[in-house]
Amino acid sequence: MKHTKKFMQSGEPVYIQIEAELRSEITRGELNPGQLLPSESALMSRFDTSRETVRRSLKELEYKGILYSRPGKGYFVAEPQHDLYSFYFDDSDKDFESEFHSINTVTPQEDVKAALDIYDEKKVIKISRIIMLRGDPVAYDEKYLPYDKGEPLVEAEIKYAVFQDLATIKSPPFAFYTRMEIGSINADNELKKILKCERGESLLIIYRYIIGQDGKKLGYGKKFLTQKWGRLEAISGYTET
Amino acid sequence: MKHTKKFMQSGEPVYIQIEAELRSEITRGELNPGQLLPSESALMSRFDTSRETVRRSLKELEYKGILYSRPGKGYFVAEPQHDLYSFYFDDSDKDFESEFHSINTVTPQEDVKAALDIYDEKKVIKISRIIMLRGDPVAYDEKYLPYDKGEPLVEAEIKYAVFQDLATIKSPPFAFYTRMEIGSINADNELKKILKCERGESLLIIYRYIIGQDGKKLGYGKKFLTQKWGRLEAISGYTET
DNA sequence: GAGTGGTCTAGACCACCTC
């Protein structure tokens, strides 16, 4: 059988081989953004395979943002998204020691009320902790959750769940997402005390809003990172493999 | 014909309908991370369609990071990546006015040499500009490109290309990517002068390294953002649609 | 060995675009 032979020869599925071949032409600059690719039927004869197999290759490249298709016209090389960055920000701070600071129900301040869409006198749960590196405080974290009366405040449970990920509480995990804002701020006296840094030292401040798919605000957090914590690292553009 | 009727009824392709149905079960929490989905053949009879159609739906959800599959076992609901964030950082600063500051070839400082993998006495092209909002400076930008002797320094061309995107020069657009580091810093006297801010004011500092797929360093940039510039905004988790 | 997903084929009809 034709395809079996091809498959065995290199150990790679045919559609992966075609994908690699086309991708290489693009990263080498032989095919450039906006350019039209050969049609499916042309690729079928070029690679001596069926239409679905060719389409599988093209679909892969489409998902990766390298191609797009226009019905009736063909496939085109996409513009790379050099302005779209991604980064990991792991709230559990696995690489650090973290020190439990306080947990209690409080009357929220204005920024917290606004962030959680609270308009009445409802209280909120406030959890704060200090993140340490080799004995030095490098970050300080405050999290706020709406406190619905009647819900027992089970400290141990919250401690576990919240420290894994804010708002894993009582929401199916695909039912919410997080919006983050990153800014910088000079340490005030309170932060100076907590983080044992200079007053005025420049800190990264990271705001997070946990939002349900229905728009409901499920959580709010502020995190202050000293320069010892390190820099946030992000990537944009297409990285091979 | 069976499928034509189904397709016409809702105007949506069958595989999109199946995808939506499964996704809804997941966001509603009926199916949870780690759980096994019904097999392909079970879904074939449930939705009265062919295997490839069912597989197309599952593949979509796989690409979106909602499912993963294990040969011989089945499809499982994935863990949502609540720690993976994305954001846009458009270097052209379309929403701002930007003021050309200077462009010339200079002997690089140590950080620039390290960032561009320069070990000899080669010079680099330095481009700097100031970004303004309503007449006020809100950011300051420095970019460095390796300067290969013999290349004419065509100012107009560089100005255009670099201000669109650092390193669009002479590299096919899929041949490189960008690594970014975000930190905070106190304004020194020089930045105070350029940005007309207080000495010690907290700034966001953004380092960028433009890197070829072959690992070659193509460009380096530093950008200082005042608090007037605004906050960086990022998103994580699954957002519907 | 029975069931699962992974790959591949050879058809089909459709909507869209261009001449």
Place this chain on the structure above:
DNA sequence: AGGTGGTCTAGACCACTCA
């Protein structure tokens, strides 16, 4: 009218997993 991609079908063989 003829070419393009979009959707869908009904087969096939394979490697993997688990009882």
